[in-house]
Amino acid sequence: MATFDLVVRGKLVLENEVASGEIGVKNGKVETVSRERGTLTGARELDFGASYVFPGFIDAHVHCFSNPQEGFIATSAAAAAGGVTTFFDMPYDLPHPVNHLEQFKRKVAQLEQEAMVDICLWGTIAKTGGTDQIIPLAEAGAVAFKMSTFETDAYRFPRIPDSEILKAMELIQSTGLVAAFHSENDEIIADLIAEYKKANKVYPRAHMETRPPVTETSAVLKLMEFAYWTGVKLHIVHVSHPRTIDLIKLFRNLGVHVTCETCYPYLLLDVRALDEFGPKAKNNPPLRNPEEVRGLWEHLHAGHIDMITSDHAPWGAEHKDIGKENIFLAASGLPGVEIIGPLMFDSTVAKGRLTPVQFARLMSQNPAEVFQIPGKGKIAVGYDADFAVINPEEKWTLDETKFRSRSKMSPFHGKQVQGKVVHTIVRGTTVFDGQEITVTPGFGHFVPGAAVKKSASGRM
Ligand SMILES: [Zn+2]
Numbered sequence: 047m048a049t050f051d052l053v054v055r056g057k058l059v060l061e062n063e064v065a066s067g068e069i070g071v072k073n074g075k076v077e078t079v080s081r082e083r084g085t086l087t088g089a090r091e092l093d094f095g096a097s098y099v100f101p102g103f104i105d106a107h108v109h110c111f112s113n114p115q116e117g118f119i120a121t122s123a124a125a126a127a128g129g130v131t132t133f134f135d136m137p138y139d140l141p142h143p144v145n146h147l148e149q150f151k152r153k154v155a156q157l158e159q160e161a162m163v164d165i166c167l168w169g170t171i172a173k174t175g176g177t178d179q180i181i182p183l184a185e186a187g188a189v190a191f192k193m194s195t196f197e198t199d200a201y202r203f204p205r206i207p208d209s210e211i212l213k214a215m216e217l218i219q220s221t222g223l224v225a226a227f228h229s230e231n232d233e234i235i236a237d238l239i240a241e242y243k244k245a246n247k248v249y250p251r252a253h254m255e256t257r258p259p260v261t262e263t264s265a266v267l268k269l270m271e272f273a274y275w276t277g278v279k280l281h282i283v284h285v286s287h288p289r290t291i292d293l294i295k296l297f298r299n300l301g302v303h304v305t306c307e308t309c310y311p312y313l314l315l316d317v318r319a320l321d322e323f324g325p326k327a328k329n330n331p332p333l334r335n336p337e338e339v340r341g342l343w344e345h346l347h348a349g350h351i352d353m354i355t356s357d358h359a360p361w362g363a364e365h366k367d368i369g370k371e372n373i374f375l376a377a378s379g380l381p382g383v384e385i386i387g388p389l390m391f392d393s394t395v396a397k398g399r400l401t402p403v404q405f406a407r408l409m410s411q412n413p414a415e416v417f418q419i420p421g422k423g424k425i426a427v428g429y430d431a432d433f434a435v436i437n438p439e440e441k442w443t444l445d446e447t448k449f450r451s452r453s454k455m456s457p458f459h460g461k462q463v464q465g466k467v468v469h470t471i472v473r474g475t476t477v478f479d480g481q482e483i484t485v486t487p488g489f490g491h492f493v494p495g496a497a498v499k500k501s502a503s504g505r506m
Contacts, residue, residue, distance in 0.1 A: 047084060048087045048088050048089045048121045048349055049068040049070065049088070050069055050071055050072050050077065050078075050087070050088040050089070051073065051088060051089055051090065051092070051426050052070075052071040052073050052088050052089070052090045052092070052350040052353050052431065052470070052471075052474050053069065053070055053071070053086045053087065053088030053091045053092070053199075054068060054071065054089070054091075054092050054094070054095050054099055054427040054431075054433060055067070055068040055069075055083050055091070055092065055093040055094060055095075055414075056068075056093070056094035056095065056098065056099040056393075056437030057094075057097065057098045057099065057402075057404045057429065057437065058079065058099050058425055059098055059099060059100045059101065059402045059403060060079065060245045060403075060410070060424075060425055060426070061403070061425075061426060061427065062403060063381060063403065063426055063435055064098070064401075064402050064403065065079075065081040065224060066081075066082075066083065067080045067081040067082055067123070067442070068080050068082075068083050068085070068086050069099070069425065069431070069433075070086045070088065071431040072455055072474075072476040073164060073474070074427060074430060074431055074473035074474040074475070075421075075427065075429065075430060075431055075473075076425060076427055076429050076430075077405065077427065077428060079298060079425060079427060080127045080425065081301045083461070085147065086116040086137040090255050092176075092469070092476075092484055092489065093470065094435050094437075094468070095435060096342055096437075097284045097435050097437045097438065097439070097468060098395075098402055098434045098435065098436045098438060099383065099422050099425070099433050099434075099435050100129070100402070100405070100406050100409070100410065100425075100428075100435070100436060101133065101371050101406055101410040101411065101422075101423055101425050101432060101433065101434070101469070101476050102129065102131025102204055102385050102410065102422075102430075102433055102470065102472065103128070103130045103131065103310055103386070103409045103410055103432050103434050104128070104130070104133070104134075104353075104379050104409070104410050104414055104419070104422060104423060104478075105125065105130045105132075105133040105134070105355055105356050105358070105383055105386060105413075106130045106133075106134045106195055106307065106309065106355050106416075106417060107283055107284065107309065107355035107356060107358070108121060108125075108133040108134060108136060108354060108355075108356060108357075108358040108383050108414045109135070109137065109356045109357070109359050109360070109379065110135050110136075110139075110360070110406070111135070111137060111138075111139035111140055112136075112139070112140060112251030112361070112377075113140070113359075113361055113362065113364070113365065113380070113452065113453070114139070114359065115360075115452050116360035116452045116453070117156075117281040118135075118156065118157055118160035118161050118162075118165070118226050118487070119160045119162070119431055120450060120452050121133070121135075121358065121360065121383060121451060121488050122160070122162040122163045122165065122449050122487075122490055123450040123483045124358075124381070124383050124451040125162075125163045125384070125451055126162055126163050126449040126470050126472075126477040126478040126485075127227055127467065127470070127478050128383055128384040128385060128386060128387045128388065128467055128470075129388075129423075129434030129435070129436065129467040129470050129478075129484065130163060130174070130383055130386070130387065130470075131164060131432035131433070131434065131470060131471070131477075131494060132163060132164040132165065132166065132359075132386075132419070132432065132473045133163065133268045133383060134156075134164055134165070134167070134168055134413075134417070134424055135141045135153075135166070135167050135168065136140050136168050136192060136197070137167070137168045137169055137170040137192055137194070138170070138192075138202050139202070140198075140202060140334045141152070141170075141202070141226040142202075142333045143168065143170055143201070143203070144168065144169055144170060144183075144188075144201050145169070145170045145171050145172045145176050145179060146172075146176075146179050146486045147179060147182040147183060147186055147466050150167065150169060150186050150187075151184055151186065151300070151354075153167055154167065154186070154187070154385075154492050156249060156493050157490070158281070158313075158488065158489055158491075158492055159487060160488065160489070160490075161488070161489070161490025161491070161492070162435075162483060162486070162488045162489050162490050163472050163477060163490045164355060164422075164432070164472060164473075164490050164491045164492075164493050165288040165351050165380045165490055165491075165492060165493065166178070166189035166417070166429075166492075166493045166494075166495065167187070167188060167189060167418065167492070168188060168189060168190055168191065168192045168226075168331065169183035169184070169191050169192075170191060170192050170193060171191070171193065171211075171214055172204070172205065172308035173200065173201075173205070173206060173207075175180060176210075177210060177213045177214050177217055180214060180218060180413065180500070181217060181220075181221065182222070182225055183410070183496035184218075184221035184495065184498075185498065186494075186496065186498075187492065187494030187495050187497075188223070188467070188495050188497070188499045189223070189417055189419070189493070189495035189496075190223050190225070190226055190417055190495065191214065191218050191223060191224070191226065192226045192227070192228070192257070192283070192323075193206045193207060193211060193214065193223050193225065193226070193227055193228070194227065194228035194230075195211075195227060195228065195229055195230060195231065195232060196228055196230040196231070196235065196265075196330070197232050197236075197364050198228075198330075198378075201416065204364075206302055208219065208268075208272075208399070210437070211269075211272060211278055212272055212275075212276065215272055215273065215276040215278040216276050216278070216441070216442075218278050219276050219277050219278040219279075220419075221495050221497040222279075222497055223279070223281065223418075223495055223496060224277045224279045224280070224305075224348075224416065224417060225273070225280055225281070226280075226282070226283050227266075227269050227280070227281075227282060227283065228284070228330075229262060229263055229264075229269060229282055229283075229290075229326050230257060230261045230265050230267045230396050231260070231261040231263035231264050231265045232470035234258075234260070234261050235256060235257050235261050236307060237289075238256035238257075238258075239256045239374060240254070241357035242255070242257075242374075243374060248371070248374055249373065250320045250321055250323075250325070250327075250328070250373045251317060251320055251321055251326045251373075252326040252373055252374070253320060253328050253332050253335070253373045254320060254332040254333065255318050257330070257331055257332050259289060259290075259334070260284075261331075261339070262285070262286060262287050262290055262331050263282070263287065263289050263290050263293060264292050264297040266285075266293055267293055268388055269383045270293070270294070270297040270302050271297075273274075273297075273302050273303070273304060274297070274301065274302045278302075278303075279303045279304075279305070279400055280303065280304045280305070280415065281304070281305045281306065281307070282294065282300065282304065282305075282306040283306075283307055283355070283357070284307065284308065284309045284312070284329075284330075284331065284355070284357050284460070285306045285307065285308045285312070285342075285351070285370060285399060286308070286312045286331035286332065286333070286334055286338075286342075287331070287334055287338055287341075287477040287503060288341025288342050289304070290342065291306065291339075291342070291345040291350050291351065292375055294306055294347050296344075296349070299355055304326075305350055305353075305416045306350075306351060306353040307351065307352060307353045307354065307355045308342055308346070308355075309329075309330060309353060309354065309355050309356060309357045309382070310354055310355075310356060310382060310385075310386045310389055311333065311357075311380055311457075312333065312334070312344065312388055312438070313329075313339065313341065313342060313390075313393065313458060314333075314343055314389060314390075314393055314458075315327060315338075315339075316334060316335060316338075316339045317332065317333045317334060317335055318402070318406075319333055319342060319374075319457050320332065320333055321461060324369065324370055324373065324376075325366040325367065325368075325369035325370060325373065325376030325377075325455075325458065326366060326380070326455050326457050327380070327457045328369065328373060328376050328377075328379075329357065329359075329378050329380055330379070332428070344445055347400075347406075351408070352408075352412045352413075352416055353409070353412045353413045353416065354386065354390055354408050355378060355386070355413075356381075356382030356383045356385075356386040357380070357382065358379075358380075358381055358382045358383040358451070359377070359378070359379025359380060359381065359382075359453070359467050360381055360451050360452050360453040360457060361377040361379060361381075362452055362453060362454075362455070363410055363454075364456060364468070365377035379457060380453075380457070381449060381453035381454075381455065383451070383456060384449055384450060384451060385444060385449075385456070385458060387409065387434060387436070387461050387467055388436070388465050388466060388467055389444075389458060389463060390405070390408075390409065390459075391405065391436055391465035392437075392463045392464045392465050395438065396438060396465050400481070402499055403425055406465065410423045410424070411423040411424050417496075417497070418494075418496035419493060419495075419496070422493070429469060430444075430472075430473050431473055431474040432471065432472050432473065433469070433470075433471040434464050434467060434470055435467065435468050435470070436467055436468065437466050437468045438464070438465050438466065439464070440464070440466040441462060441463065441466075442462075442466050442467070443460060443461070443463070444456070444458050444459060444460065444462075444463055445459065445460075445461055446458075446459040446460045450483070466479040467480075468489040472485075472490070473491075475489070477489070
């Protein structure tokens with residue numbers, strides 16, 4: 047008689063080791079982990095042979111609604127096909143950002159109708175006068191708060207003034223949640239872009255030249271000092287430059303709780319991709335010089351980077367192609383939730399640059415721990431049965447036209463990749479069988495942030 051709902055066999059990537067064994071799943075959770083095969087029986091049994099069974103990847107940085115045509119359905123299908131079992135959706139939605147309790151509730155309701163993997167939701171605040179929403183958003187289940195020191199859009203994605211940042215940090219500190227920042231100096235960039243436009247210097251590389259490294263490093267420096275005085279947990283999103291990590295290390299030693307992420311394009315591309323692909327390779331902050339990319343890798347190997355995210359931005363050709371003659375007109379950001387897992391596997395584990403255990407920490411365990419998501423991020427007893435299965439030998443060619451995202455614009459189009467996502471499981475249910483998405487919209491859950499659990503137990 048079957049003891050488990052599901053038994054999964056393969057090379058299990060556990061917290062501290064890779065074991066050829068099997069996992070017994072019941073009611074969507076891992077009930078036992080065996081370091082040998084053939085001891086467990088299940089109503090359903092999946093044998094992945096020599097493929098790695100990773101904890102499902104957690105992508106903490108995704109923008110479903112920067113392009114409202116994308117939404118949860120396309121992005122969560124893309125996530126499932128990429129081995130991402132939980133993602134965190136950013137708050138900079140069109141037309142209205144998630145800076146208000148009512149907007150947050152509407153988004154949760156939509157998520158529950160449409161999600162096909164599990165999803166956490168970021169909150170944010172209005173440019174000014176919006177900090178009164180922080181506690182209500184935390185209590186409603188926001189996973190963390192995102193703000194920006196750069197003005198992408200005065201309403202949807204504003205630059206928050208220092209006075210409001212400081213107030214926000216104090217309030218966020220009281221919730222125990224993380225305050226995360228897009229960190230670029232607005233004044234210097236705006237000035238340089240105006241200068242470049244005036245001189246008609248609108249070639250692709252102008253995008254990098256108008257956002258020099260000092261615009262990132264100096265913005266981060268200020269935020270870390272604010273975090274010191276407020277005691278908030280600070281997270282720096284999409285770090286593009288190694289010096290930013292040097293500064294983060296200094297401030298960690300000075301007692302600031304600061305974590306950081308980089309995104310797969312900053313590790314896998316450099317500014318030459320901007321010359322080659324133009325708007326397709328435009329993101330903020332921009333791609334950097336090759337020696338700076340090498341510096342990021344050194345920090346990654348040294349364990350100074352907490353996680354790798356996609357910063358999935360689902361722009362269509364209509365948002366990108368307008369920048370072919372003038373780079374400043376193109377939207378910033380690349381799609382990535384479907385390809386981050388295999389591309390990072392190809393460049394790390396497949397090349398012997400990271401062990402599978404180190405890879406799982408960056409892609410699953412650390413994001414769950416930094417953002418305090420209990421029950422996710424590890425293959426361990428009591429955790430959700432979320433798995434990303436990668437065949438390490440399978441070679442394939444990345445094809446942007448096949449993306450499940452509405453965005454089919456990738457500088458990685460045509461790249462040979464070693465390591466393919468052959469199966470994705472969320473809470474014990476197959477969401478991707480290697481070919482097709484196997485669940486319908488509404489299967490995915492809203493995963494509330496840690497403040498909710500705290501307030502339920504009366505500690506907030
Ligand atoms: Zn982003």
